[in-house]
Amino acid sequence: MDAPTPASSSAPALTLERFLPYRLVALSARTSNALARIYAERFELTIPQWRVIATLGQSPVATARDIASHGMMHKSTVSRAVSALVARGLLRKEPNAHDMREEHLRLTDAGRRIYDSIVPEALAFEARLMTALDPQERRLFLAMIDKLDAQARSLAPDMEIEA
Amino acid sequence: MDAPTPASSSAPALTLERFLPYRLVALSARTSNALARIYAERFELTIPQWRVIATLGQSPVATARDIASHGMMHKSTVSRAVSALVARGLLRKEPNAHDMREEHLRLTDAGRRIYDSIVPEALAFEARLMTALDPQERRLFLAMIDKLDAQARSLAPDMEIEA
DNA sequence: CAGGATCAGTCTCACGCGCAACCAATTTAT
DNA sequence: ATAAATTGGTTGCGCGTGAGACTGATCCTG
Numbered sequence: 550m551d552a553p554t555p556a557s558s559s560a561p562a563l564t565l566e567r568f569l570p571y572r573l574v575a576l577s578a579r580t581s582n583a584l585a586r587i588y589a590e591r592f593e594l595t596i597p598q599w600r601v602i603a604t605l606g607q608s609p610v611a612t613a614r615d616i617a618s619h620g621m622m623h624k625s626t627v628s629r630a631v632s633a634l635v636a637r638g639l640l641r642k643e644p645n646a647h648d649m650r651e652e653h654l655r656l657t658d659a660g661r662r663i664y665d666s667i668v669p670e671a672l673a674f675e676a677r678l679m680t681a682l683d684p685q686e687r688r689l690f691l692a693m694i695d696k697l698d699a700q701a702r703s704l705a706p707d708m709e710i711e712a
Numbered sequence: 713m714d715a716p717t718p719a720s721s722s723a724p725a726l727t728l729e730r731f732l733p734y735r736l737v738a739l740s741a742r743t744s745n746a747l748a749r750i751y752a753e754r755f756e757l758t759i760p761q762w763r764v765i766a767t768l769g770q771s772p773v774a775t776a777r778d779i780a781s782h783g784m785m786h787k788s789t790v791s792r793a794v795s796a797l798v799a800r801g802l803l804r805k806e807p808n809a810h811d812m813r814e815e816h817l818r819l820t821d822a823g824r825r826i827y828d829s830i831v832p833e834a835l836a837f838e839a840r841l842m843t844a845l846d847p848q849e850r851r852l853f854l855a856m857i858d859k860l861d862a863q864a865r866s867l868a869p870d871m872e873i874e875a
Numbered sequence: 876c877a878g879g880a881t882c883a884g885t886c887t888c889a890c891g892c893g894c895a896a897c898c899a900a901t902t903t904a905t
Numbered sequence: 906a907t908a909a910a911t912t913g914g915t916t917g918c919g920c921g922t923g924a925g926a927c928t929g930a931t932c933c934t935g
Contacts, residue, residue: 563831565766565782569838570743572854576861577740578784580733583868595891603728614913619728621741623893628915650900650913668726674867675732681863682856690856691735693849698739700844704837705746758921777883786923791885813883813930 580678587670592663597622597630599667602639605656606664612651639663743841750833755826760785760793762830765802768819769827775814802826 565571581596588594594602600620604611611619617627631654634640639660643653656664679687728734744759751757757765763783767774774782780790794817797803802823806816819827842850 563766563834564770567854568834569841569854570740570747570834572857572861573736573740574744575784576857576864577733577736579861579864579868581737583864584733586868597891603726607727612913621738624914625894625916626892628913629891632915648901648913652914671726671731671733677867678732678860678863681859686852686856689849689852690860691730691732693845693853694735694739696844697841697853698735698742700841701739701742701746704840705742705749760921775883787884788886788924789922791883792921795885811883811931815884 584671584674587674588667592667594663595630595633597626598634601627601630601634601654602656602660602664602667605640605654606661606668610653610655612645612653614651616654634660747834747837750837751830755830757826758793758796760789761797764790764793764797764817765819765823765827765830768803768817769824769831773816773818775808775816777814779817797823 585596585599588599589596597620600622601616604616604619608615613624613627613631616622616631617624620627622630631640631642635642639657641655641657643655645651645653682690748759748762751762752759760783763785764779767779767782771778776787776790776794779785779794780787783790785793794803794805798805802820804818804820806818808814808816845853
C-alpha cells in the first residue's frame with residue numbers, strides 16, 4: 550500500500566490506522582489467531598469448542614444458555630460445539646430434574662485434562678503478550694478496556710453480540 | 713451464569729473475564745457489531761465491502777492485494793467484495809498498463825458519495841465510544857494497542873491474519 | 876532468450892455460521 | 906384448569922468465508 554494519499558473528498562479524514570474499531574479488530578484478530586494455534590492445531594478444538602471448555606473449566610456446571618451468553622456465541626453455535634464435545638467424550642450432559650428443558654453440562658475427566666493442558670499455555674501466551682506493557686500499564690489497559698466495553702454496551706444496548 | 717466457582721482443578725486459574733485475549737475479542741466484537749449497523753443496515757454493505765471502500769476512500773487507487781493486506785482479509789474475500797461493488801457501480805477496475813496481472817481499483821462517484829456518507833457517522837461513533845476515556849487516556853490506550861500489536865506480531869510472525 | 880519461479884486475481888469446494896422455524900417443558904394469565 | 910406465551914435447546918437452510926487449485930502475466934536466472 551502506498552503512503553496514505555489524501556482522498557479527493559470533502560469528508561473529514563478517516564484514517565484506518567488511527568480508527569479505534571479498526572485497531573481493536575486488528576489486535577484482537579492477531580492475538581486470537583495466535584492463541585487459536587494452541588487449541589486448534591494441538592487439541593483439535595474449534596473456537597466455539599474451546600470457549601465451551603474454557604467456560605466449564607471456570608464454572609464446573611452450566612447450561613448451554615449460560616455458556617452462550619458468557620462466550621458471546623449464538624445458541625446454535627453452542628449447541629453444535631457441545632454435541633461435538635460430547636461425542637468426543639470431553640463433556641457430559643446431565644438432565645436437570647427441576648427443569649427438564651435445560652441440561653447441565655460438565656467436563657468429563659478427559660475434558661478437564663485437556664483444559665488443564667491448555668490453561669498454562671494460554672496464560673503463558675498472555676504473559677508473553679503482556680511483556681509489551683509494564684505492570685502499571687497492564688492495570689491501566691484492562692481498566693480502560695472495561696470502560697470502553699461498558700460504553701459500547703450502552704451505545705448498542707439491545708444487541709446480542711456474536712464474536 | 714453463576715458466580716465463578718473455583719474449578720476442581722490443579723491448573724492455575726484462567727478467569728476469562730480477566731484474560732486479555734478474551735477481553736479484546738469481546739470489546740472488538742461489540743464495537744464492530746455496533747459499527748456494522750451503520751454500513752450494513754443503512755447502506756447494504758457487508759464487512760469486507762466496507763473495508764474495501766474504507767481503504768479506497770483513504771488511498772484512492774489500490775490493487776486487490778493492497779486492500780487485502782491493509783484490511784486483513786483473504787484475497788478471495790477481497791475479490792468477491794470487489795466484484796459485488798463493481799456490480800453495484802461503486803467501484804471501477806482499471807487495467808494497469810505496466811503490469812497486466814493487477815488491476816487498479818478506484819471508487820466511482822457513487823462509491824465516494826457512500827464513503828462520504830459513512831465517514832462522519834463512523835467518526836461520530838468512535839467519538840461517542842471514546843467519551844469513556846479522557847483525552848490523555850485515549851492517547852495512552854492507542855499507544856498501548858500499538859505496543860501489544862507489535863508484540864503479537866513478533867509472537868506469531870509468519871501468520872497471515874484473517875479477521 | 877528460454878524455462879522455471881513468483882505473483883495477481885478468480886473460482887470451486889467444503890464448512891461453519893447466523894437465522895429462524897421448530898419441539899418440548901414450563902410459566903403466566905384468564 | 907387450560908390456553909397462550911415464554912424459555913432451553915436442536916435442526917434445516919442459505920450464505921459468506923477461507924483454503925487452495927488454477928490461469929494468465931511478469932520476473933528472474935542461466
